[in-house]
Amino acid sequence: MPTTPCDRSSVVDARAGEPAYRTRKKDIREANEALILAAAEKVFAMHGYQGTATGQIAVEAGLPKANLHYYFKTKAILYREVLQHILDDWMKAASTFDTCNEPREALRAYVTAKMEFSRQRPFGSRVWAREIMSGAPMLEDFLGTSLKTWVNARVRIIRRWVREGKIEPVDPHALLYMIWATTQHYADFEQQIIILNNGKALDDRGYRQRTRQVIRLVLGSVGLQS
Amino acid sequence: MPTTPCDRSSVVDARAGEPAYRTRKKDIREANEALILAAAEKVFAMHGYQGTATGQIAVEAGLPKANLHYYFKTKAILYREVLQHILDDWMKAASTFDTCNEPREALRAYVTAKMEFSRQRPFGSRVWAREIMSGAPMLEDFLGTSLKTWVNARVRIIRRWVREGKIEPVDPHALLYMIWATTQHYADFEQQIIILNNGKALDDRGYRQRTRQVIRLVLGSVGLQS
DNA sequence: ACGTATCTTGACCGTTGGGTCAAGATACCA
DNA sequence: TGGTATCTTGACCCAACGGTCAAGATACGT
Numbered sequence: 001m002p003t004t005p006c007d008r009s010s011v012v013d014a015r016a017g018e019p020a021y022r023t024r025k026k027d028i029r030e031a032n033e034a035l036i037l038a039a040a041e042k043v044f045a046m047h048g049y050q051g052t053a054t055g056q057i058a059v060e061a062g063l064p065k066a067n068l069h070y071y072f073k074t075k076a077i078l079y080r081e082v083l084q085h086i087l088d089d090w091m092k093a094a095s096t097f098d099t100c101n102e103p104r105e106a107l108r109a110y111v112t113a114k115m116e117f118s119r120q121r122p123f124g125s126r127v128w129a130r131e132i133m134s135g136a137p138m139l140e141d142f143l144g145t146s147l148k149t150w151v152n153a154r155v156r157i158i159r160r161w162v163r164e165g166k167i168e169p170v171d172p173h174a175l176l177y178m179i180w181a182t183t184q185h186y187a188d189f190e191q192q193i194i195i196l197n198n199g200k201a202l203d204d205r206g207y208r209q210r211t212r213q214v215i216r217l218v219l220g221s222v223g224l225q226s
Numbered sequence: 227m228p229t230t231p232c233d234r235s236s237v238v239d240a241r242a243g244e245p246a247y248r249t250r251k252k253d254i255r256e257a258n259e260a261l262i263l264a265a266a267e268k269v270f271a272m273h274g275y276q277g278t279a280t281g282q283i284a285v286e287a288g289l290p291k292a293n294l295h296y297y298f299k300t301k302a303i304l305y306r307e308v309l310q311h312i313l314d315d316w317m318k319a320a321s322t323f324d325t326c327n328e329p330r331e332a333l334r335a336y337v338t339a340k341m342e343f344s345r346q347r348p349f350g351s352r353v354w355a356r357e358i359m360s361g362a363p364m365l366e367d368f369l370g371t372s373l374k375t376w377v378n379a380r381v382r383i384i385r386r387w388v389r390e391g392k393i394e395p396v397d398p399h400a401l402l403y404m405i406w407a408t409t410q411h412y413a414d415f416e417q418q419i420i421i422l423n424n425g426k427a428l429d430d431r432g433y434r435q436r437t438r439q440v441i442r443l444v445l446g447s448v449g450l451q452s
Numbered sequence: 453a454c455g456t457a458t459c460t461t462g463a464c465c466g467t468t469g470g471g472t473c474a475a476g477a478t479a480c481c482a
Numbered sequence: 483t484g485g486t487a488t489c490t491t492g493a494c495c496c497a498a499c500g501g502t503c504a505a506g507a508t509a510c511g512t
Binding site for chain 1 (some may be wrong): 271272273274275276277278352355356358359360361362366369370373374377394396397399400401403404406407408410411412414415417418419421422423435436439440442443444446447448449451
């Protein structure tokens with residue numbers, strides 16, 4: 001990737017009364033931690049926790065391995081921080097379920113947010129998937145508490161929609177799992193999708209169309225297609 | 227696990243004219259290869275290719291590591307054989323798509339077969355998922371040839387259904403991906419599903435009900451719910 | 453300007469990994 | 483019954499791994 005002749009620190013970091021070219025300690029820490037977390041997410045997504053070498057992450061981040069271990073003592077700690085970041089964004093997407101009381105708009109918003117998440121954070125989605133396939137050793141707490149609470153509340157909402165005759169009488173869990181699975185599929189199985197799409201990744205336009213199709217299928221599944 | 231006082235070879239393998247208690251060489255090979263493949267599928271499903279140690283597989287199979295390497299020279303060869311087995315079963319499930327020309331029955335049969343696959347071969351499903359998340363280095367050939375051919379043919383069938391007004395005008399790829407994602411979710415994310423189900427795995431009855439729900443959602447998504 | 457805290461890194465350490473080997477055990481076949 | 487092919491296994495090898503360390507470099511506060 002091409003870089004501009006002047007680097008970040010001399011342009012972006014300029015502040016009044018400070019030399020613009022010298023990077024400040026706090027910024028160094030912040031930048032390096034972010035760099036390492038991004039690299040780690042990518043490599044963990046590719047090879048999983050056990051299959052990832054900290055040296056690989058260091059290479060991906062463009063740092064010596066010893067430097068990585070200066071910022072994150074152990075691989076386990078680094079992995080947990082990566083998971084935490086993903087979890088935060090996952091929950092942010094989840095909150096869109098409540099943008100509206102009407103099933104049509106709520107489902108549309110939620111599917112859109114989940115598709116957006118798959119588009120923006122494909123590596124995060126894969127780390128999440130791998131973690132659960134490994135028995136969710138690090139996520140057990142979250143799954144059993146926060147996620148469960150969230151799911152129970154949404155299940156009640158869906159049941160209400162059914163009771164009020166707003167949607168067909170579907171099993172709420174089955175519906176939620178279908179939405180999760182379908183939207184996450186676009187991140188987790190991206191490689192398969194690309195190959196079946198003649199080697200080309202979906203561009204922005206294609207992705208928007210696909211999002212619309214997923215919304216249509218989900219709405220149809222509960223009897224909401226006009 | 228408790229064992230019966232008399233072992234398999236003396237009971238099952240009894241054949242006329244041969245000493246029943248002595249295991250024959252061919253049977254040894256067959257049994258050990260099957261044992262190792264099953265163990266490997268399980269461990270690969272848990273930790274992925276890179277994250278799996280051949281020693282772990284050996285322990286899981288109850289054999290010394292050197293013995294495992296006697297039957298499968300390298301980890302890569304063993305992994306490829308595991309993948310091949312999964313692929314065969316995946317294709318077998320795929321063939322059920324063609325049991326009927328009518329969308330309702332075809333989709334019902336296909337979803338049922340895929341759900342059955344998730345139930346019977348959860349480890350296989352996870353190995354598959356991990357392989358694709360790693361960029362499908364070993365599956366690229368298959369994805370680009372056999373699978374692509376299969377998908378193209380099914381896409382044409384779905385388009386025909388749309389043209390004939392038998393189903394709503396949905397994107398065939400989006401529909402297929404939704405079916406794959408949703409059915410495989412029950413294998414790949416089993417742990418999450420268990421936790422959200424109060425720590426209990428779905429029993430046979432629950433699984434059949436869930437299968438019916440998935441069928442209902444899929445049929446609904448294309449406008450086929452009565 | 454100088455002492456201190458933070459950051460950087462090549463070299464290193466003990467452990468684990470994939471894979472080999474050679475010697476013994478077991479089944480096979482003539 | 484004896485020779486051969488297959489099977490079994492503890493011991494071993496070397497590369498790669500997670501993690502440490504100490505010494506130098508860089509920014510900070512006064």
